[in-house]
Amino acid sequence: MHVVLVEPEIHVNTGNIARTCVCTGTPLHLVHPLGFSIDARAVRRAGLDYWHLLDLHEWTDFAALRRAYPTQRFLFIETVGQRRYDEVAYRPDDFLVFGRETKGLPQALLEGECVVRIPMxxxxxxxxxxNCVALVLYEALRQCGFPQLR
Structure with a gap:
């Protein structure tokens, strides 16, 4: 499983997501531009002492990420999704893609893709x-049998 944040804006959210990724053994992919510096003390504080354990990958843009993983399945989590996140049959190598806190994912990224939503x-x-990342990631890991988690 992989978590992708496209242009995240709030360092505290990214720090919390980084901690979740460390605790689940999930790589975190950050797509630039970021609304903060990942060297910022606040990000490290939000990730506590986990930041150095994070499997972190940075990308200049989403197209670069897609080119690096041309055969992987990308699932886009957005409020406009037609299917609920719990209706997806997750695979261990899926990429879970989340957008900016204020605007979500760009419409251009969603066209022709598997877009799922969290009901509310x-x-x-x-x-x-x-919270969205934790919710969807743990459902995906549950379906895969919580690989390597105790």
Whole structure:
């Protein structure tokens, strides 16, 4: 499993997501531009002492990430998804893609892709990004039998 954050804006969310990735053995891919520096003390504090354990990959843009993994399946998590996140049959090598906190994923990235959503009541706009990542990642890992987790 891989977690991808496309242009994340809030360092605390990224730090929390990094900690979740470390605890689950999941690589984290950050697609630039970022709304903060990953060297920032606040990111390291949010990730606590886990940051140095993170399997971190940085990409100049989403196209570079796709070129590096041309045969992998990318699942896009966005409020406009037609299927719920729990209706997907996850595979161990899936890439779970999440967008910016304020704008989500660009529409151009979603066209022709598998887009899934987390159900919520209206008029709620969205859950916190770090909560979304944890929710979907743990469902995907559960379906895969929590590989290498105790």
């Amino acid at each position: 009541v209206s008029p709620a706009r969205s859950l916190n990004l770090s």
